[in-house]
Amino acid sequence: xxxxxxxxxxxxxxxxxxxxxxxxxxxxxxxxxxxxxxxxxxxxxxxxxxxxxxxxxxxxxxxxxxxxxxxxxxxxxxxxxxxxxxxxxxxxxxxxxxxxxxxxxxxxxxxxxxxxxxxxxxxxxxxxxxxxxxxxxxxxxxxxxxxxxxxxxxxxxxxxxxxxxxxxxxxxxxxxxxxxxxxxxxxxxxxxxxxxxxxxxxxxxxxxxxxxxxxxxxxxxxxxxxxxxxxxxxxxxxxxxxxxxxxxxxxxxxxxxxxxxxxxxxxxxxxxxxxxxxxxxxxxxxxxxxxxxxxxxxxxxxxxxxxxxxxxxxxxxxxxxxxxxxxxxxxxxxxxxxxxxxxxxxxxxxxxxxxxxxxxxxxxxxxxxxxxxxxxxxxxxxxxxxxxxxxxxxxxxxxxxxxxxxxxxxxxxxxxxxxxxxxxxxxxxxxxxxxxxxxxxxxxxxxxxxxxxxxxxxxxxxxxxxxxxxxxxxxxxxxxxxxxxxxxxxxxxxxxxxxxxxxxxxxxxxxxxxxxxxxxxxxxxxxxxxxxxxxxxxxxxxxxxxxxxxxxxxxxxxxxxxxxxxxxxxxxxxxxxxxxxxxxxxxxxxxxxxxxxxxxxxxxxxxxxxxxxxxxxx
Numbered sequence: 001x002x003x004x005x006x007x008x009x010x011x012x013x014x015x016x017x018x019x020x021x022x023x024x025x026x027x028x029x030x031x032x033x034x035x036x037x038x039x040x041x042x043x044x045x046x047x048x049x050x051x052x053x054x055x056x057x058x059x060x061x062x063x064x065x066x067x068x069x070x071x072x073x074x075x076x077x078x079x080x081x082x083x084x085x086x087x088x089x090x091x092x093x094x095x096x097x098x099x100x101x102x103x104x105x106x107x108x109x110x111x112x113x114x115x116x117x118x119x120x121x122x123x124x125x126x127x128x129x130x131x132x133x134x135x136x137x138x139x140x141x142x143x144x145x146x147x148x149x150x151x152x153x154x155x156x157x158x159x160x161x162x163x164x165x166x167x168x169x170x171x172x173x174x175x176x177x178x179x180x181x182x183x184x185x186x187x188x189x190x191x192x193x194x195x196x197x198x199x200x201x202x203x204x205x206x207x208x209x210x211x212x213x214x215x216x217x218x219x220x221x222x223x224x225x226x227x228x229x230x231x232x233x234x235x236x237x238x239x240x241x242x243x244x245x246x247x248x249x250x251x252x253x254x255x256x257x258x259x260x261x262x263x264x265x266x267x268x269x270x271x272x273x274x275x276x277x278x279x280x281x282x283x284x285x286x287x288x289x290x291x292x293x294x295x296x297x298x299x300x301x302x303x304x305x306x307x308x309x310x311x312x313x314x315x316x317x318x319x320x321x322x323x324x325x326x327x328x329x330x331x332x333x334x335x336x337x338x339x340x341x342x343x344x345x346x347x348x349x350x351x352x353x354x355x356x357x358x359x360x361x362x363x364x365x366x367x368x369x370x371x372x373x374x375x376x377x378x379x380x381x382x383x384x385x386x387x388x389x390x391x392x393x394x395x396x397x398x399x400x401x402x403x404x405x406x407x408x409x410x411x412x413x414x415x416x417x418x419x420x421x422x423x424x425x426x427x428x429x430x431x432x433x434x435x436x437x438x439x440x441x442x443x444x445x446x447x448x449x450x451x452x453x454x455x456x457x458x459x460x461x462x463x464x465x466x467x468x469x470x471x472x473x474x475x476x477x478x479x480x481x482x483x484x485x486x487x488x489x490x491x492x493x494x495x496x497x498x499x500x501x502x503x504x505x506x507x508x509x510x511x512x513x514x515x516x517x518x519x520x521x522x523x524x525x526x527x528x529x530x531x532x533x534x535x536x537x538x539x540x541x542x543x544x545x546x547x548x549x550x551x552x553x554x555x556x557x558x559x560x561x562x563x564x565x566x567x568x569x570x571x572x573x574x575x576x577x578x579x580x581x582x583x584x585x586x587x588x589x590x591x592x593x594x595x596x597x598x599x600x601x602x603x604x605x606x607x608x609x610x611x612x613x614x615x616x617x618x
Contacts, residue, residue: 008169058101065101103131115151130160149181178203191301210253212281214263234544261463291515293529299482302506305474307417333366372400436462473501
């Protein structure tokens with residue numbers, strides 16, 4: 001707050017010393033025809049568009065410029081000379097109108113200062129008040145055209161009058177910036193708008209572009225019919241459709257078949273050097289470079305190899321829940337049947353059946369009810385017991401079908417072990433995490449805490465990482481954007497199982513904007529932003545993404561590496577080891593049957609001896 005106050009005080013003092021603020025408008029020179037004409041022009045501009053700031057520029061030594069006497073306007077006004085530069089957009093707003101007073105050739109320095117003041121505001125309206133003799137007019141206009149083309153000024157009017165002669169007529173020239181800047185006189189100024197949206201028709205202005213070959217924004221595909229390569233991708237489609245819509249002649253920096261992968265930093269350097277106007281490349285939004293409106297919103301996360309196929313022994317262990325349910329249902333049915341039988345005998349005053357502990361352990365009706373076997377209903381005359389047996393039959397039917405279906409599914413297509421769920425498990429797993437070398441720097445700033453939990457990061461160019469992901473290499477984990485992951489995930493759906501998986505606990509950051517890059521103070525910024533907004537409104541951009549995804553997935557089907565990817569199930573038949581649980585169960589049951597048989601023999605022998613002793617005594 002203190003720094004901002006000191007800056008505001010310094011700026012105010014500077015403007016006061018330079019005559020930059022209208023402090024005493026009542027002391028101004030009486031209005032002339034020139035001043036009235038300029039005021040009328042400003043009012044017309046206000047009716048055509050919003051004007052929140054009025055910027056008046058004249059050289060310090062120019063004491064005859066009529067702009068110095070423009071007062072009483074209901075617009076905040078800045079008065080600057082060639083020595084003062086202020087970023088109007090950053091300090092004030094982007095709705096500004098600039099008026100420049102020129103009377104000498106050396107006043108062209110004002111246009112250079114104006115370009116600095118209107119940084120990233122090249123579509124702002126500019127009015128040049130030109131006082132010149134007829135002999136110097138051509139040279140003045142040439143200088144204005146040269147500066148307008150150098151600094152990409154698009155909306156510019158020149159109001160030319162004689163050398164401070166009030167009786168001379170005012171001639172108006174309008175800048176036609178495309179394809180090459182020219183100044184054309186306007187004869188019917190009152191019948192046409194002062195400033196036109198010239199950026200809606202570039203008149204075959206040449207724009208240089210280059211693809212980064214960073215899927216899915218741009219990539220090369222092979223035409224199977226012709227054998228030639230061609231560019232595709234959602235940024236390729238956006239740039240080409242924009243050029244067609246706004247009448248731009250699009251030229252590739254190199255032919256399509258000679259295109260090669262270019263990293264993000266090289267793309268940025270080419271844009272900064274002015275070698276490329278609008279690259280076919282999307283990147284994370286930063287304020288260091290001129291960029292378009294948001295093209296997309298992405299999420300950055302880490303994808304890991306999916307869990308491997310579960311062993312058959314572990315499949316059997318996963319059925320323990322069903323075993324405990326079956327055991328609990330058996331004892332519950334045995335208890336309920338015994339209770340109902342005792343209650344029925346008591347109600348009908350019949351002698352109680354011989355019940356013992358063996359009834360709970362060896363109950364054939366309960367076994368039949370749990371295992372889904374048929375149960376005889378004629379044995380009991382009690383209606384309540386029959387209803388209970390019917391409930392047991394229904395339970396056995398449902399439980400048996402559910403158990404058999406799950407067992408069949410597990411044996412036919414065994415499940416997979418759980419994959420890595422969070423950064424702690426990722427660090428403990430020892431998996432190398434492949435990061436894009438460029439994105440890793442941005443990511444480290446954004447999510448430093450998460451990156452500190454990943455000790456085994458491997459940096460490599462993004463095209464190598466992409467090739468490994470498209471090959472479904474399961475030896476590494478990968479940093480990926482949501483759009484790239486959508487393509488890889490669509491590709492692996494063509495196989496019997498997934499190889500790479502994403503987890504919510506491995507997210508690095510959400511909702512990060514992707515933008516296109518433009519040259520600093522690009523003439524295309526307004527047109528590109530308007531086109532992006534319309535493409536999102538009508539769903540065109542979404543359609544480009546789907547079409548690019550389909551074509552890219554179709555081109556990557558043959559890239560899967562069978563040595564480093566387990567996309568297929570092993571079709572080995574069951575062996576004795578897999579059925580070991582069945583042999584153990586059979587052995588236990590036969591042993592139990594043997595012990596029961598021996599126990600019955602012992603019991604019968606003991607009962608026979610007891611009966612013989614009783615008979616002998618009698």
